[in-house]
Amino acid sequence: MSYFDRISSAPVLPEVQNLMNDLLKLDGLNPHSPSRAGSRAKEYLETAREQIAGLISASPGEIIMVSTGTESVNLGLTGLAKSAVRSKPGRKIIVSAIEHISVIKTARALEKDGFSVITIPVDDKGRCDKKAYMEALDKDVLLVSIQLANPEIGTVQDLQFFANAAHENNTIFHTDAIAAAGWIHVDVNKLGVDALSLSGTQFGGPPGAAGLFVRKGVSLMPLFYGGIQERHRRPGMENIPAIAGFGLAAEHAAKTIEKRSERAFRQAEVLRGKLSQIAEVHFTGDAINRIPGHVSIIIRYVEGEALLLMLDMKNIQAASGSSCTAKDLKISPVLTAIGSQHADAQGSLVFSTSEHTNMKDIDHIAEELPQIVARLREMSPLWKQQKL
Amino acid sequence: MSYFDRISSAPVLPEVQNLMNDLLKLDGLNPHSPSRAGSRAKEYLETAREQIAGLISASPGEIIMVSTGTESVNLGLTGLAKSAVRSKPGRKIIVSAIEHISVIKTARALEKDGFSVITIPVDDKGRCDKKAYMEALDKDVLLVSIQLANPEIGTVQDLQFFANAAHENNTIFHTDAIAAAGWIHVDVNKLGVDALSLSGTQFGGPPGAAGLFVRKGVSLMPLFYGGIQERHRRPGMENIPAIAGFGLAAEHAAKTIEKRSERAFRQAEVLRGKLSQIAEVHFTGDAINRIPGHVSIIIRYVEGEALLLMLDMKNIQAASGSSCTAKDLKISPVLTAIGSQHADAQGSLVFSTSEHTNMKDIDHIAEELPQIVARLREMSPLWKQQKL
Amino acid sequence: MYSEKVMEHFSNPQNVGELENPDGVGEVGNPTCGDMMVFHIRVNQDTQVIEDIRYKTFGCGAAIAVSSMVSEMAKGKTVQEALSITNEMVADHLDGLPPQKMHCSNLGADALHAAINNYLSKKNQK
Amino acid sequence: MYSEKVMEHFSNPQNVGELENPDGVGEVGNPTCGDMMVFHIRVNQDTQVIEDIRYKTFGCGAAIAVSSMVSEMAKGKTVQEALSITNEMVADHLDGLPPQKMHCSNLGADALHAAINNYLSKKNQK
């Protein structure tokens, strides 16, 4: 299987599998028990916190463990907004037009709670409009959430600019770094963000563990209530095996980031070169500032799901649009935001390489995809109209 | 190790470990991908849903997958209350005085959102006061949440009574069955509940997966927002290995419930007999209507954590009070609610047997605990005062 | 997510193509919605039997499988018989479709009916 | 959750007990809060050195370890020297205590001081 969908679920690293397998065998992994097993559980938890903090240059105490990227984003946005509103005037929240559905929908829910949401447009490469941002950023803006990188089109934002401006305005800044963390250097201090969402599933961690960085001193309401876990900010039994796996994957990611991203960058270059030979293929996103190993295209006159199914028959796993939204919305709002025509946006494909991708996998796509496209276009009433 | 703390984390069943280990090796387990790997993921997800529904006689479509018991309880209470208030007058919520901290704190948070919470007292055995309940249950009560069984004192409530009365009053009924499901027969139709929380960690499932039953037709607001997972009611990437493990554990629990609970019942009887030989030991909870394999005691003049540490040195793992609250509150609100004196409540111990407990483990406690108690009492200034 | 039947028709769609001078043409959907089908039929003027049927489809796996299944179901039937084919029948013949595909991609019978109606209206005009 | 030092003192607490006719008695905490300690000291009237020290403690692992550590630290010191022992010093000697235990269970120095003050006030009354 040639696996090109790390964004929706990268293979779990073998060493992470082994660690989790060992931990699932242990009894009594409750970090709040005074027993020796409890101490061990606490050690796994705190080691993971250090490893995750290490990946983004944060302190361990600034990392909150949650279950998914979506939960991290929700806790970040809702937790920060509902907390900030208690001590500051203003109820505006700024997000970009190409945020992940979890950000978009959380912002929409906050509107029902009395916040007002301003959406900053992006250009045809998916770059957030700086002028519109500066105009929107007034004293009533409590919170900004702009993603670090987009999982559908790969564009990486100039986050330092947006975060600095927010700080000069005394506004809290959250970023969804889920598609980027582990693949591009993330330093919360250099970026200047107050909160950041990341997920281990993007770099070989297991499902069931993700994280939210919240800078020391920034207050946060929880999403839900219960025991003392995560210092009341995320109550509920800790998933120690998954958290430990997340930590190990973060450590591995930090150690190998140069090598992996360089390799991924080159693989993507080669793949892009080969795909550009298919007629009427359009590359989406920013050509330069993008996630390593991320290739996103629109293939006109064919539809994405049909492409995925045919690729799957050839043992190639890719994605079309954001995997979570695929069945929700016929058209990706991200592609709409960068100005794609609706009909074209149907034919979107996203290839994201993982650490296990090799050149054979790239060749495999380069060989199969043109035939698949030809076959589907042969069937497509639009292709014929086009040729006329 | 003699393991007597299934309530805070029972050993994961070997077959569940194996299944999870296999699934962690698979790539592309995204149930929303049209690929074959995606179909397989969807199959694991839906099989688990059937298995979990099977354990509580629900339909698969009525089960929502969440990450922890705490999340299930929060989604149940907040989701039902915030949804019901949109179509019904009244803003009262009834809970019992001995609910788990996750119920108590969620109810407290709902008070900040304009709901008012009525707490029903319990008697010295932890039985909810029926008269007080019937008096409180007026037309303004939107939602009731009364637990099926208490993890600290083992008492099982007469839930049918409470649920029926709620229904006659046109009030939605949620129950926290986390300490009971898998060990006593739970049939959502016989109980007559609209929503029920359960967690696989109590019967050999892995951490990272729990469930909320919500009866078909009962509407529920989500706790957070994002993709289409769990039909929008619990968005975020599904933890397929943990969910599949939860499902398998539920199936195992359903198949073996008679045998296991009978055995646990007998073991608890024997343990109780042995512990009753220690001076000034008080058994808490209802002697008859209780969770199989659950023994809860108060040992006067000594403190619970010290007991746990000494037991741990003898390779016995037990619990004192609710594990999640242990460090939060010096005194368990449950013990306060049943009328224990504060000083006495310090010396609480909970033993809960799992499927792997055998008579040797029971003998082991019966041998070690009296010596430990003697040692700590010898050190205790209270014990001496008592003897004078 | 799809039945084996759907995957069979998707990977090996029957009767793809166009007819020269078709007796009826039907088009439903549009690319903006994600699915579009154009059906061509050739009808025996004496027997009113659909002797040949071809289509081109832009769309997801379900849309392609549905097109193929409808073409098979209609071929050899009279136009009156073919008019009684419904989208639900097509889904049944495919051993079901995922719920979210039932309404948006299951347009095959509509496209067929459009082609038949086109044929019938041309015939009436003569 | 506890350091090795804490566990050492908890599993092998030194100087547990009472003295007959102690020169000073100090009691702090109460069982309702979860921790209670009663210290007895015997003081050499000439040198003012604490020659013997005993305690009884009701409480968690930290409370027991703290009692044991304080008794070791105070033994052989003059009462004046012993008065300068603080709860923080005790925690340091135990290689630290979990944060939530710092305030509620770390009462050993207070109990020792109470015993010394009891001794001093009795002495002054003579």
Ligand SMILES: Cc1ncc(COP(=O)(O)O)c(C=O)c1O
């Ligand atoms: C009755 C009850 N409710 C809720 C919970 C919370 O579940 P979790 O620890 O999985 O978050 C527990 C945990 O022990 C419990 O016993």
Ligand SMILES: Cc1ncc(COP(=O)(O)O)c(C=O)c1O
């Ligand atoms: C940028 C971004 N944000 C948020 C999410 C949601 O994370 P999860 O799927 O872990 O809930 C994703 C998932 O792919 C993502 O790519």
